[in-house]
Amino acid sequence: xxxxxxxxxxxxxxxxxxxxxxxxxxxxxxCIRLHCGYPAPALVPDEEVKAAVKSLLxxxxxxxxxxxxxxxxxxxxxxxxTRLKERGISVAEEELLITSGASQxxxxxxxxxxxxxxxxxxxxxxxxxxxxxxxxxxxxxxxIPVDKQGLQxxxxxxxxxxxxxKGLTLPRLLYTIPTFQNPTGTTMTEERRQHVLMLAxxxxxxxxxxxxxxxxxxxxxxxxxxxxDQSSRVLHVGSLSKIVAPGMRIGWMAGTSQIIHAxxxxxxxxxxxxxxxxxxxxxxxxxxxxxxxTLRDTYRSKCAVLISALEKYLPESASWYVPEGGYxxxxxxxxxxxxxxxxxxxxxxxxxxPGKYFFMDQADGTEFLRLxxxxxxxxxxxxxxxxxxxxxGAYL
Amino acid sequence: xxxxxxxxxxxxxxxxxxxxxxxxxxxxxxCIRLHCGYPAPALVPDEEVKAAVKSLLxxxxxxxxxxxxxxxxxxxxxxxxTRLKERGISVAEEELLITSGASQxxxxxxxxxxxxxxxxxxxxxxxxxxxxxxxxxxxxxxxIPVDKQGLQxxxxxxxxxxxxxKGLTLPRLLYTIPTFQNPTGTTMTEERRQHVLMLAxxxxxxxxxxxxxxxxxxxxxxxxxxxxDQSSRVLHVGSLSKIVAPGMRIGWMAGTSQIIHAxxxxxxxxxxxxxxxxxxxxxxxxxxxxxxxTLRDTYRSKCAVLISALEKYLPESASWYVPEGGYxxxxxxxxxxxxxxxxxxxxxxxxxxPGKYFFMDQADGTEFLRLxxxxxxxxxxxxxxxxxxxxxGAYL
Numbered sequence: 001x002x003x004x005x006x007x008x009x010x011x012x013x014x015x016x017x018x019x020x021x022x023x024x025x026x027x028x029x030x031c032i033r034l035h036c037g038y039p040a041p042a043l044v045p046d047e048e049v050k051a052a053v054k055s056l057l058x059x060x061x062x063x064x065x066x067x068x069x070x071x072x073x074x075x076x077x078x079x080x081x082t083r084l085k086e087r088g089i090s091v092a093e094e095e096l097l098i099t100s101g102a103s104q105x106x107x108x109x110x111x112x113x114x115x116x117x118x119x120x121x122x123x124x125x126x127x128x129x130x131x132x133x134x135x136x137x138x139x140x141x142x143x144i145p146v147d148k149q150g151l152q153x154x155x156x157x158x159x160x161x162x163x164x165x166k167g168l169t170l171p172r173l174l175y176t177i178p179t180f181q182n183p184t185g186t187t188m189t190e191e192r193r194q195h196v197l198m199l200a201x202x203x204x205x206x207x208x209x210x211x212x213x214x215x216x217x218x219x220x221x222x223x224x225x226x227x228x229d230q231s232s233r234v235l236h237v238g239s240l241s242k243i244v245a246p247g248m249r250i251g252w253m254a255g256t257s258q259i260i261h262a263x264x265x266x267x268x269x270x271x272x273x274x275x276x277x278x279x280x281x282x283x284x285x286x287x288x289x290x291x292x293x294t295l296r297d298t299y300r301s302k303c304a305v306l307i308s309a310l311e312k313y314l315p316e317s318a319s320w321y322v323p324e325g326g327y328x329x330x331x332x333x334x335x336x337x338x339x340x341x342x343x344x345x346x347x348x349x350x351x352x353x354p355g356k357y358f359f360m361d362q363a364d365g366t367e368f369l370r371l372x373x374x375x376x377x378x379x380x381x382x383x384x385x386x387x388x389x390x391x392x393g394a395y396l
Numbered sequence: 397x398x399x400x401x402x403x404x405x406x407x408x409x410x411x412x413x414x415x416x417x418x419x420x421x422x423x424x425x426x427c428i429r430l431h432c433g434y435p436a437p438a439l440v441p442d443e444e445v446k447a448a449v450k451s452l453l454x455x456x457x458x459x460x461x462x463x464x465x466x467x468x469x470x471x472x473x474x475x476x477x478t479r480l481k482e483r484g485i486s487v488a489e490e491e492l493l494i495t496s497g498a499s500q501x502x503x504x505x506x507x508x509x510x511x512x513x514x515x516x517x518x519x520x521x522x523x524x525x526x527x528x529x530x531x532x533x534x535x536x537x538x539x540i541p542v543d544k545q546g547l548q549x550x551x552x553x554x555x556x557x558x559x560x561x562k563g564l565t566l567p568r569l570l571y572t573i574p575t576f577q578n579p580t581g582t583t584m585t586e587e588r589r590q591h592v593l594m595l596a597x598x599x600x601x602x603x604x605x606x607x608x609x610x611x612x613x614x615x616x617x618x619x620x621x622x623x624x625d626q627s628s629r630v631l632h633v634g635s636l637s638k639i640v641a642p643g644m645r646i647g648w649m650a651g652t653s654q655i656i657h658a659x660x661x662x663x664x665x666x667x668x669x670x671x672x673x674x675x676x677x678x679x680x681x682x683x684x685x686x687x688x689x690t691l692r693d694t695y696r697s698k699c700a701v702l703i704s705a706l707e708k709y710l711p712e713s714a715s716w717y718v719p720e721g722g723y724x725x726x727x728x729x730x731x732x733x734x735x736x737x738x739x740x741x742x743x744x745x746x747x748x749x750p751g752k753y754f755f756m757d758q759a760d761g762t763e764f765l766r767l768x769x770x771x772x773x774x775x776x777x778x779x780x781x782x783x784x785x786x787x788x789g790a791y792l
Contacts, residue, residue: 101665
């Protein structure tokens with residue numbers, strides 16, 4: 001029996017975008033890892049998580065290992081609501097859903113809002129997991145370019161205006177990472193934030209604000225879209241992956257109770273009591289504001305090391321955005337094919353992610369690559385960029 | 397803005413089945429809990445999980461707290477494959493997907509195989525979470541009755557034959573819990589197992605075998621459908637929820653590499669490295685065959701206590717199946733409305749789940765209720781059934 005024949009059309013289509021095993025090459029073990037969006041190993045609180053689990057299980061025994069029962073599940077929700085409030089977003093208990101990372105939140109939003117006819121607007125480039133998720137639901141995806149001031153809202157407005165004039169369907173959803181964007185590291189200006197909210201009202205779409213990196217500002221912070229949102233159009237997605245540990249899989253979304261109820265209904269992996277309760281205890285025992293200072297100081301410093309190495313080792317034709325927070329630097333190597341160049345780069349012992357993976361039309365990413373300063377140590381970063389400079393120099 | 401208007405039709409339909417907050421009443425704290433399908437608290441290995449997390453984090457530090465990196469993620473997969481092999485099922489690495497419990501596995505299978513036109517056959521009654529999941533994808537659900545020998549495969553055959561004769565669409569999927577079924581506790585006979593596999597071949601459908609309770613046999617064990625499957629029609633779903641701890645959320649599915657690849661592609665919550673690695677260490681440190689003996693002895697004994705209390709305290713008109721494993725006893729109270737009766741039962745201090753929640757057409761469940769012997773202690777079970785006997789006696 002050919003099981004392929006039992007897949008419905010939309011599933012067959014989604015799978016065609018994804019032949020098994022097609023991905024960036026394996027990274028050699030001794031390679032300097034500038035590709036991965038992992039937190040710095042020294043900032044991952046393994047000792048603290050161990051202590052949290054010990055204290056949790058000694059206090060509650062079987063409760064956090066059952067389906068429900070641990071009061072810490074609700075506590076975690078309260079802790080996240082409190083933190084959002086400190087940051088300027090007020091949500092009630094029924095307006096927040098804990099998810100397994102931001103990616104599950106995005107998937108649930110797509111699940112309840114998109115069908116095959118729906119149109120989604122995304123940033124170009126954007127988070128590759130989100131790109132995969134949206135393509136699983138619809139093939140009608142509109143890419144809006146990002147520049148150093150974030151999403152180009154004037155381009156978005158032009159497209160919306162034109163579609164309206166022509167009587168074409170308008171997007172149901174805009175997905176944006178306004179702050180320290182993945183992969184470009186750029187931040188949407190306040191003016192553009194106001195503009196995009198105005199457009200959402202005028203053209204009647206919802207905005208998914210992916211704020212996975214929002215806490216990691218090196219200097220000043222801007223108001224989040226959800227803070228500025230007057231008409232309940234923003235679904236705010238957050239995560240502890242970048243500021244505590246991705247392996248715990250704790251993320252969330254905040255939106256209207258109607259949207260949250262719908263997402264909760266379609267979330268069929270149930271709660272994750274053990275991970276959630278352990279995270280709650282960890283947060284209770286942690287001075288989070290102090291931790292954030294350490295995180296920001298560390299990543300600010302690592303970013304500065306990367307930028308100064310780029311200035312020193314990269315040929316003049318290469319260019320990049322200087323981020324004000326987050327994990328990433330986006331680089332352009334004019335005339336290069338960064339996918340092919342990766343082979344030499346890995347041979348030299350430094351990794352990155354080729355730009356093509358962040359675009360709907362992969363050809364748009366040929367000259368770009370994403371560097372991450374989050375994971376590697378400062379000396380490694382400098383040495384990695386020195387090697388990359390050699391690769392780029394030889395390649396141009 | 398009315399966000400409801402942005403839900404596509406199929407989502408609106410699924411949500412109409414589920415008005416917010418409609419569920420069984422809150423269970424008072426001092427109530428004897430015969431409703432919940434939780435493992436016995438004394439069998440939940442909180443000490444061992446604490447030790448596993450300690451040992452894991454001392455050995456691997458940040459690795460299990462990152463996205464990938466811990467070798468224990470792969471190890472867990474190997475451990476599950478090894479256990480399946482001991483039980484008679486051979487699967488390769490690419491034929492197994494670790495999921496967040498059996499429920500996520502069922503949801504992913506529905507996601508890749510069902511569209512709104514698809515027909516699913518289910519047991520009646522069946523696992524309520526599975527019922528909810530299938531209704532999220534299609535409204536074409538065919539209920540096949542279960543008796544004390546499990547799924548009535550002759551009824552299934554009649555329906556298939558008739559649909560074929562009339563030129564109607566045939567089911568794409570049959571969902572069954574052949575062993576120690578939820579909620580009836582019944583087990584499909586070997587003869588019926590062979591019959592259903594033959595029907596799958598003849599009428600070209602896939603079988604989802606939910607084996608969440610399969611390890612918990614009180615006496616002899618039967619071959620699983622996946623063991624008997626000659627034509628790759630069985631997707632085997634399993635879980636550590638009932639034999640280790642549900643709060644860790646470790647389940648799996650085994651099927652063709654094509655199906656597993658598709659499910660993995662649509663699984664967008666990523667791996668759960670911390671929970672998976674901790675579970676792997678727990679399994680390494682545990683003599684699982686010994687643990688299974690304890691589990692089976694405990695539940696066999698608790699089941700016997702429940703059955704003997706039923707014989708002692710329930711009026712003659714009530715009837716039930718005597719299970720040979722698992723967690724549940726299914727009871728019929730002729731003429732009763734078990735939903736209404738629950739109010740009195742909770743007032744008397746004993747809980748159960750009204751039968752209606754396990755049926756597509758809830759009216760079919762009016763006279764039934766599910767009792768669980770897994771969670772409450774033996775004395776509590778006896779006292780709970782004494783109280784239930786009073787409630788049923790007064791109600792009839």
